Amino acid sequence: MSRLRQWRRKVGGLLLAALALGAALSLRQTKGSLLVEAYTRLTAPLRPAVNPEEVLRQAATRELQALVAELQHQNRELRRLLQLAEQGPQVKIPAAVVGRSADHWWQQLTLDRGSRQGIKVGDVVVAPGGLIGRVEAVTPSSSRVLLISDPTSRVGVTLSRSRQMGILRGTGSQEAILDFFDKNPQVEVGDVVVTSGLSSLYPAGIVVGTVRAINLDASPAPQATVELSAPLGFLEWALVYPYAQPAASPS
Known part of the structure; x- marks a missing residue:
């Protein structure tokens, strides 16, 4: 066994x-x-019973809701752009931002309007919020904009309150540095910065930004940190208008 x-x-x-x-x-x-x-x-x-038709219907509803939200956003942006275009005597050309490089995000962008629409090198570009740059190259159907946030950009500006003047230079971000001409500038945090009448590249009076910090001990001249008012990191639309640069005075 x-x-x-x-x-x-x-x-x-x-x-x-x-x-x-x-x-x-x-x-x-x-x-x-x-x-x-x-x-x-x-x-x-x-598991709960699944109705394929209901799943597809819900997915389609979510897609429509997302499209409606996007259209509402675009409608708000276009309304703001229309209001901006109606300000001032200049004829402004609306343009969509169609190109932007990650390597040059704060330096330049491309618009979907060019010489066929009358855009020329040197034209001024604004957006809701204020100045964003100027046209530096044009093709028949597009134009490249040098942003004021580009480190090579220089803009003559003035403080609205005290009329102190200086040069604004980009830093590759939403902030820029204002170098004053005066050794003892009258400047305060919150001062509004606009383009200067002495600028050779931009007309006077365009809003640029707001003073956020001050360094009177900077060398070789006092400085202020300016937060740019136009949202340069999130631009979708812009307005372009011609600017006849002042002729050089005869020597």
């Missing part, structure tokens, strides 16, 4: 090993699809 029991145990062990090996081979060949299928069948009664 003991031998019979031992034989049965051996046979049982062999059968279990064979079943385990077969299961392993099956899993390898099916990549677990049998287990997934078995799990799906076992848990089916526990």
Whole structure:
């Protein structure tokens, strides 16, 4: 009897090993699809019933809601742009931002209007908030704008309150540095900065930004940190208008 029991145990062990090996081979060949299928069948009664048509309907509704939100945003931006275009006597050309490089995000952008629409090199570019730059290159259907946030950009500016003047230079961000001409400028945090009448590249009186910090001990001249008023990092639309640069006075 003991031998019979031992034989049965051996046979049982062999059968279990064979079943385990077969299961392993099956899993390898099916990549677990049998287990997934078995799990799906076992848990089916526990899952809520899904109506494919309802799922598609909900997805379409979410897409329409997203499109409506985007259209509302564009409508608000175009209204602001229209209000800006109606200010002043200049004929302004609305243009969409269609190109921007991650490597030059704060230096330049491309608009979808060019020489066919009357845009020329040197034209001034503004957006809701104020000045953003000037056109530096034009093709028949596009134009490249040098932003005032570009480190090579220089803008003659003045403080609206005290009329102190200086040069604004970009820093590759939403902030710029104002270098004053006066050694003891009358400047306060919150002062509004606009383009100066002495600027050779921009007409006077365009809003540029607001003074956020002051360093009167800077060398070689006192400085102020200016937060640019136009959201240069999020521009989608702009307005372009011609600016006849003052002719150089005869020497």
